[in-house]
Amino acid sequence: MVERCQPSEIYNLAAQSFVGVSFDQPAATTAITGLGVLHLLEAIRIVNPKIKFYQASTSEMFGEVQEIPQVESTPFYPRSPYGVAKLYGHWMTINYRESYDIFGASGILFNHESPLRGREFVTRKITDSIAKVVLGKLDCLELGNMSAKRDWGFAKEYVEGMHLMLQVDKPDTFVLATNRTETVRDFVSLTCKAAGIELAWKGQAENESGVDTKTGKTIVRVNPKFYRPAEVELLIGDPAKAKEVLGWQPKTELEELCQLMYTADLARNRQGFSF
């Protein structure tokens, strides 16, 4: 396919990208998310080593973080088969850069969200479920670890960053992040605020729940079935290098991101469909 298309740039966003599923399907995740990168690099090496290559690396490679905030030089410690597979792809990209002079850029992107996010991921699950609660289509949103902290940005801006990484003189590794971290619980609270719901948190750990203070109804609760065998508790990235070299910086605040994702989900659910 690479021979037929003769592309000037390849962006490898292909992956089994759901961390939770990677524990159930480690071999498939490794084949797709890890080895898939090697197949593309080999195609470039054989067909045309001048093709520029972007590898979608991830903050999941930092896992059990060794430094706060995380930067390009922070040691890696992945905590899932997904994170391990992505680390393989990251190092293969660097290896082909150094061995064959291939323009292989690796973008270590922290969580990037939008209304197009799949509903298996926590942000979209929250905005879609709160919209359904507001419309009377769902009683209660069930979540796993609500204390996990993530650095969430707006995907559209991160895609611009990917493109910029292939327009500079030499291939390199860049962190794209907002340098702000919040818990899953905070994301729920911000979404409820966007929906005009006053939410009060009660209880702790598995007994934690969120109550709509106007109706007295429990609209958020914990279900341990969403816990992961090993968790990444805290991620926060510093995108200083991307700002300096690429002129890239995040613009959308988390409050705005929650609002735009919630608004899109409310409209979809009102029309009777959601994806």
Ligand SMILES: C[C@H]1O[C@H](OP(=O)(O)OP(=O)(O)OC[C@H]2O[C@@H](n3cnc4c(=O)[nH]c(N)nc43)[C@H](O)[C@@H]2O)[C@@H](O)[C@@H](O)C1=O
């Ligand atoms: C950068 C990185 O970003 C993403 O990976 P992720 O951070 O694992 O994303 P997530 O939205 O699945 O989980 C975020 C956190 O939220 C916790 N959490 C609680 N309750 C639920 C819950 O009910 N569902 C989910 N999915 N997560 C939950 C969960 O345990 C975790 O701590 C992927 O794009 C990945 O491809 C990637 O590269």
